Amino acid sequence: MEANGDDEVLRELDEIGRQRTAHYEAGLRLTARARQATARALAAGVDPAEISERTGYQARTVEKWESRVERAQKRGLLTALLERWRSRGRGRADASAGS
Secondary structure, eight states: OHHHHHHHHHHHHHHHHHHHHHHHHHHHHHHHHHHHHHHHHHHTTOOHHHHHHHHOOOHHHHHHHHHHHHHHHHHHHHHHHHHHHHHHHHHHHHHHHHO
8 A cells, every 4th residue: 555655656746846847947938038028128228127017027137138138239249340340351352362
């Protein structure tokens, strides 16, 4: 009888483990969606306090996401400038090599 009881308890623990994993993964997906929506909202000029109020995420969290968006935008601008600079350099090198 105890072996049967132990099996039920172990099955219940296994189920709890599966549900916990599913809950964790759903939380990760939700956080990713919230970050993306926050980035779009910030680009649209929505105040971080309003984002926090509407999503339920703490203002500090939204501010952290805002700074990440700003850094990503800066990196994007720097990348574009570097690519432009590199393409200009190549164009000149190619022109001088052909002369």
